[in-house]
Amino acid sequence: MTAEGGVQYSKIAEIKGPLVVVDDVENAAFDELVEIETTEGERRLGKVLEVGNGKAIVQVFEGTTGLSISGTKAKFVGKVMEMPVSKEVLGRVFDGLGKPKDGLPDPIADKFVDINGEPMNPEQREYPKDFIQTGVSVIDGLMTLVRGQKLPIFSGSGMSHNLLAAQIARQASVVGTQDDFAVVFAAIGVQYSEAEYFRRSLEESGALKRSVLFLNTADDPAIERIITPRVALTVAEYLAFDLGMHVLVVITDMTNYAEALREISAAREEVPGRKGYPGYLYTDLSTLYERAGKLNGRKGSVTQVPILSMPSDDITHPIPDLTGYITEGQIVVGRDLFRQGVYPPINILMSLSRLMKDGIGEGSTREDHSEVSNQVYDAYSRAQEVRALAGIVGKAGLTEIDLKYMDVGDTFEKEFLSQATDENRTIEETLALMWKIVSKLPKNEITKIKDKYVEQYYKEE
Amino acid sequence: MGQLHPLASNSALESTIDKILKNTEQDILASIKSGLDDSQQNLDDAIPKLEGEYDKIISDGKKEADKIEKQIIGSADIQARNQQLMALEEAVDKVFTKALDQIANTDRSGDYSNLIKTLIEEATQILGTTEISISTNAKDKDIVQSALSQFSGAELSSETIECLGGIKVKSKDGAMTFDNTIDARIERLKPLIRKDIAAKFGVGN
Numbered sequence: 001m002t003a004e005g006g007v008q009y010s011k012i013a014e015i016k017g018p019l020v021v022v023d024d025v026e027n028a029a030f031d032e033l034v035e036i037e038t039t040e041g042e043r044r045l046g047k048v049l050e051v052g053n054g055k056a057i058v059q060v061f062e063g064t065t066g067l068s069i070s071g072t073k074a075k076f077v078g079k080v081m082e083m084p085v086s087k088e089v090l091g092r093v094f095d096g097l098g099k100p101k102d103g104l105p106d107p108i109a110d111k112f113v114d115i116n117g118e119p120m121n122p123e124q125r126e127y128p129k130d131f132i133q134t135g136v137s138v139i140d141g142l143m144t145l146v147r148g149q150k151l152p153i154f155s156g157s158g159m160s161h162n163l164l165a166a167q168i169a170r171q172a173s174v175v176g177t178q179d180d181f182a183v184v185f186a187a188i189g190v191q192y193s194e195a196e197y198f199r200r201s202l203e204e205s206g207a208l209k210r211s212v213l214f215l216n217t218a219d220d221p222a223i224e225r226i227i228t229p230r231v232a233l234t235v236a237e238y239l240a241f242d243l244g245m246h247v248l249v250v251i252t253d254m255t256n257y258a259e260a261l262r263e264i265s266a267a268r269e270e271v272p273g274r275k276g277y278p279g280y281l282y283t284d285l286s287t288l289y290e291r292a293g294k295l296n297g298r299k300g301s302v303t304q305v306p307i308l309s310m311p312s313d314d315i316t317h318p319i320p321d322l323t324g325y326i327t328e329g330q331i332v333v334g335r336d337l338f339r340q341g342v343y344p345p346i347n348i349l350m351s352l353s354r355l356m357k358d359g360i361g362e363g364s365t366r367e368d369h370s371e372v373s374n375q376v377y378d379a380y381s382r383a384q385e386v387r388a389l390a391g392i393v394g395k396a397g398l399t400e401i402d403l404k405y406m407d408v409g410d411t412f413e414k415e416f417l418s419q420a421t422d423e424n425r426t427i428e429e430t431l432a433l434m435w436k437i438v439s440k441l442p443k444n445e446i447t448k449i450k451d452k453y454v455e456q457y458y459k460e461e
Numbered sequence: 462m463g464q465l466h467p468l469a470s471n472s473a474l475e476s477t478i479d480k481i482l483k484n485t486e487q488d489i490l491a492s493i494k495s496g497l498d499d500s501q502q503n504l505d506d507a508i509p510k511l512e513g514e515y516d517k518i519i520s521d522g523k524k525e526a527d528k529i530e531k532q533i534i535g536s537a538d539i540q541a542r543n544q545q546l547m548a549l550e551e552a553v554d555k556v557f558t559k560a561l562d563q564i565a566n567t568d569r570s571g572d573y574s575n576l577i578k579t580l581i582e583e584a585t586q587i588l589g590t591t592e593i594s595i596s597t598n599a600k601d602k603d604i605v606q607s608a609l610s611q612f613s614g615a616e617l618s619s620e621t622i623e624c625l626g627g628i629k630v631k632s633k634d635g636a637m638t639f640d641n642t643i644d645a646r647i648e649r650l651k652p653l654i655r656k657d658i659a660a661k662f663g664v665g666n
């Protein structure tokens with residue numbers, strides 16, 4: 001940071017959607033921060049998207065409503081957008097641009113960091129293999145989250161993904177270590193009531209002191225949503241790699257982010273890709289998701305749980321589709337379970353954590369975790385088949401073993417999957433519930449677990 | 462006369478009654494014993510269940526207590542931290558106000574004219590032209606006027622601006638403006654200055 005400022009230009013050639021075209025500009029740089037001053041003296045922030053032929057295209061984060069060609073001024077600040085970071089950001093609530101929203105002053109910065117982050121050197125990346133306990137049985141037991149992983153939640157409109165996001169943010173912890181743990185929560189384009197729920201929920205549970213909240217509400221300008229995940233990840237990287245903390249970043253809802261990207265792309269008259277999203281959606285998403293990870297020789301880690309709502313529950317929609325290529329698995333929220341009133345309504349058959357195998361077992365969770373999880377998965381899958389069959393032939397047409405599987409399916413949904421929003425289950429409790437489900441099967445049906453574990457944990461009813 | 466029924470004699474009757482009573486007694490005793498055994502078995506079976514329930518209640522209670530403890534401590538920590546932040550900010554503001562007062566009343570003689578020259582030089586370099594109009598406050602007007610001879614094409618605006626010191630430069634076509642007032646420079650460096658002031662109070666070291 002220097003004392004020299006930037007030049008202010010007053011020739012605005014055009015205002016188009018969220019973009020302002022400034023004329024006769026010299027020495028502007030790509031991504032440079034721009035301060036737009038309205039005729040009333042109001043200041044808004046923006047960044048340079050394109051420079052050339054004496055023109056600069058500026059994307060205004062706070063929107064262009066109320067701006068006019070005459071009287072509007074654009075000041076090119078001479079630096080990219082930066083986020084002031086320090087340990088003091090913990091327990092604070094910011095808006096989508098990183099300005100305080102809790103009535104407290106700006107945090108005293110330890111340093112100012114470019115919000116675009118620096119790409120992680122692939123050579124320096126450490127393979128993620130340490131367990132994070134979310135306290136949600138279905139996640140910890142069947143799609144375990146590990147430190148440094150990026151595991152998205154694919155949900156649909158109106159479903160309980162935000163409840164789940166808040167529960168994970170409140171309960172998540174690292175077990176078996178004294179390392180510091182923090183949660184960075186970024187809400188993008190959420191309703192005011194939801195933003196309040198997130199804030200209150202963390203405050204009342206006492207988890208706010210180890211959390212940082214970035215709240216961009218639905219009535220904030222859409223373009224601000226481009227910045228929100230970036231400022232959140234910048235803070236997360238600082239906490240992780242400068243202060244050595246294990247940081248869980250929960251971002252909801254990435255669909256709103258992608259829609260803001262589409263809005264800018266349309267205003268720039270770019271050739272649209274699938275469903276009107278820009279052709280670089282994949283690249284853009286990767287610049288966010290790839291900021292998760294662990295580095296060799298550094299203590300901390302950044303783990304990401306981005307949440308996205310699939311339009312029309314369509315998993316082939318470009319946003320979940322492209323997200324799935326980048327991330328390491330997915331947790332799918334199921335509409336059928338949601339309608340049945342199950343919480344969290346996670347469809348385990350469509351969900352997967354690709355890094356789970358390295359984060360569980362002896363020394364992490366328990367030696368039988370992998371096998372009991374395979375058996376539960378298999379049993380629930382079979383229960384679903386039996387339910388489908390019962391829909392055709394009726395319950396009377398089922399064999400005794402089919403009925404046992406149906407019972408397993410019911411127990412799974414009622415006792416294991418269903419969980420109160422304030423119920424924080426330890427991994428031991430989760431594993432005990434998984435064994436309770438497995439114990440409903442006769443021993444000869446248990447094909448995925450070693451005999452020694454069956455002898456130790458199986459409890460016939 | 463016919464033969465008498467065997468029960469017609471008293472002893473036979475008593476013996477039969479005794480037999481029935483004995484059998485009934487045995488049945489009742491067996492039934493009581495079986496009931497006792499069942500009850501004992503039920504009690505034995507119930508003990509581990511009760512112990513399990515007891516452990517669950519204790520563990521749930523402990524969990525709930527831990528949760529409430531975390532809530533209370535977390536919320537107290539946040540409140541204390543917020544009050545500390547507000548107090549610090551107030552102190553930093555006081556330091557700022559005092560410093561700005563001192564800057565506003567700085568003696569304009571000596572090095573101050575060199576500072577003005579440097580500020581004009583910096584502004585012309587950034588704007589890329591010396592065809593500029595310079596605005597300043599009433600106090601610095603004469604100093605700026607005397608420095609203008611070194612910048613051909615530069616002129617002093619007749620209008621003064623409100624600032625602590627320094628200059629504001631505009632290209633003559635009005636398209637570009639560069640604010641090089643002391644106020645603007647302080648504003649740009651404010652986050653760093655705040656950090657330094659806070660460090661003096663022992664925060665962020």
